[in-house]
Amino acid sequence: MIRPHRSHPLWYAFLLHRVSGLALVLFLPLHFYVLAFALTQPERLDGFLRWTDYTIVKLAEFGLVFLLAIHIFGGLRLLALEFLPWSPRQKTLAASAVAASFLVSGTFFLQAV
Amino acid sequence: MLDLRLYMAQRISALIMIPLTLGHIAMMIYAVQGGLSAGEILARTQGSLAWMLFYGSFVAAVSVHAAIGLRVILFESFKIKETILNALSWTVFLGLLYMGARAVYAVTAL
Amino acid sequence: MSNIRDMPNGQTMEVRVWRSDGEGGRFEGFDVPQRESQTILDVVSWIQQNADSTLSYRFACRVGMCGSCAMMVNGQPRWTCRTHVKKVLKNNRLTVEPLRNLPVIKDLVADMDPFFDKWVKAEGVFHPSKTRADAIEAISSEHPMRVEADRAIECINCAVCYAACDVVEANPDYLGPAALNRAWTLMNDERDAGHDVRLDAVSQKGGCHNCHSQQSCVRFCPNELNPTASIAGLKRETAKSFFRRRD
Ligand code: SF4
Ligand code: SF4
Ligand code: FES
Numbered sequence: 001m002i003r004p005h006r007s008h009p010l011w012y013a014f015l016l017h018r019v020s021g022l023a024l025v026l027f028l029p030l031h032f033y034v035l036a037f038a039l040t041q042p043e044r045l046d047g048f049l050r051w052t053d054y055t056i057v058k059l060a061e062f063g064l065v066f067l068l069a070i071h072i073f074g075g076l077r078l079l080a081l082e083f084l085p086w087s088p089r090q091k092t093l094a095a096s097a098v099a100a101s102f103l104v105s106g107t108f109f110l111q112a113v
Numbered sequence: 114m115l116d117l118r119l120y121m122a123q124r125i126s127a128l129i130m131i132p133l134t135l136g137h138i139a140m141m142i143y144a145v146q147g148g149l150s151a152g153e154i155l156a157r158t159q160g161s162l163a164w165m166l167f168y169g170s171f172v173a174a175v176s177v178h179a180a181i182g183l184r185v186i187l188f189e190s191f192k193i194k195e196t197i198l199n200a201l202s203w204t205v206f207l208g209l210l211y212m213g214a215r216a217v218y219a220v221t222a223l
Numbered sequence: 224m225s226n227i228r229d230m231p232n233g234q235t236m237e238v239r240v241w242r243s244d245g246e247g248g249r250f251e252g253f254d255v256p257q258r259e260s261q262t263i264l265d266v267v268s269w270i271q272q273n274a275d276s277t278l279s280y281r282f283a284c285r286v287g288m289c290g291s292c293a294m295m296v297n298g299q300p301r302w303t304c305r306t307h308v309k310k311v312l313k314n315n316r317l318t319v320e321p322l323r324n325l326p327v328i329k330d331l332v333a334d335m336d337p338f339f340d341k342w343v344k345a346e347g348v349f350h351p352s353k354t355r356a357d358a359i360e361a362i363s364s365e366h367p368m369r370v371e372a373d374r375a376i377e378c379i380n381c382a383v384c385y386a387a388c389d390v391v392e393a394n395p396d397y398l399g400p401a402a403l404n405r406a407w408t409l410m411n412d413e414r415d416a417g418h419d420v421r422l423d424a425v426s427q428k429g430g431c432h433n434c435h436s437q438q439s440c441v442r443f444c445p446n447e448l449n450p451t452a453s454i455a456g457l458k459r460e461t462a463k464s465f466f467r468r469r470d
Pocket of ligand 1: 450
């Protein structure tokens with residue numbers, strides 16, 4: 001349950017930024033580990049890449065691209081908030097970041113299937 | 114827990130990564146068409162200094178950014194002591210840097 | 224109290240109030256008559272005057288000037304003298320607790336010391352640049368710095384923002400929205416001579432750089448101030464000084 005003092009859109013935007021950041025940190029070592037096979041054991045890399053033919057893995061990739069996109073677009077909002085003159089349209093900007101992320105990850109998913 | 118130096122490192126690494134991540138996403142959307150294969154990826158990247166610089170700076174920036182981000186989460190969630198927090202941040206930074214450098218080398222070296 | 228009308232149907236509401244001697248504590252329930260126009264402070268006062276005279280709480284002006292009456296109402300920080308029951312009553316129930324993120328002295332009375340100590344730590348104090356022998360400096364109300372200060376200056380020190388902020392909860396050293404907002408007003412005071420000390424003060428481990436811009440402070444500040452924007456201003460100035468002071 002989200003506690004009452006947190007139940008407003010910009011707190012959810014914060015949550016999304018934190019959760020996506022954490023998920024990306026956890027994914028990175030795996031990503032690096034698999035790519036490093038390219039030099040020593042290319043057949044193992046291909047083995048991993050074949051998994052991406054499964055729809056379920058494609059969905060997971062879609063999720064990952066979404067997390068990456070929302071971390072960038074959400075992060076852009078935060079950088080703008082900190083370094084540009086204040087914009088009163090914070091909620092609109094946060095919602096736009098989510099929309100842009102769906103657009104990007106959706107495009108990725110459509111290209112993948 | 115951030116002071117000015119960590120904050121600057123966090124924000125500067127973020128600024129560096131904005132164009133790099135957007136490029137990476139564009140690349141993924143392009144590359145995923147027709148399925149992923151090691152041969153296709155390597156044909157594009159191996160022996161390319163440009164890709165090595167692109168992904169090399171990406172790895173350096175993400176190691177800084179992720180180590181500081183994780184540091185804040187660990188502190189705010191578990192109130193870890195500063196000495197331990199520093200040790201953990203450095204471990205995450207160096208670990209990611211090492212693994213990332215290996216991966217970049219593997220896909221871009223000849 | 225004969226001039227305050229009870230609602231015609233004699234309806235009551237269920238109010239849970241936090242009782243504590245400073246250590247531990249528990250909720251106590253009261254049935255309080257509903258009135259047509261009634262604030263949370265009226266409810267607490269009714270309990271103290273009619274049900275349990277040992278209930279401790281704090282207020283002074285009753286008109287939103289002094290900033291002493293803030294409490295958690297249904298889990299959200301509010302200035303109780305200007306929060307109408309109608310606005311926050313849910314399923315005929317109210318929960319009233321002392322402000323979050325501060326030690327409790329008794330019942331609904333929070334210890335404000337840490338909150339005010341941090342104002343001083345954030346250099347939320349004026350550093351004079353002139354003596355009484357100098358002429359008074361004329362500051363135009365249209366000067367951009369004055370306009371920026373004006374936006375942040377109407378703070379009543381109620382600590383509502385301090386109770387709303389998650390970073391205060393997670394990091395006991397964090398100076399908090401109100402103190403940093405105050406520091407920002409002084410950064411925009413041309414007569415102030417303490418800009419560099421202040422930038423150092425807000426760059427400590429508990430300084431402005433810990434703010435996650437969640438804007439819970441903005442959401443709840445009863446005077447509709449924007450501490451997040453003030454903190455962003457401090458982040459900008461400290462970032463500039465980071466390069467400036469390296470030369
Ligand atoms: S914007 Fe900053 S100061 Fe305001 S509640 Fe959020 S973390 Fe606290
Ligand atoms: S900034 Fe607003 S919420 Fe915070 S102490 Fe001042 S008036 Fe109260
Ligand atoms: S009693 Fe003074 S602000 Fe509420």
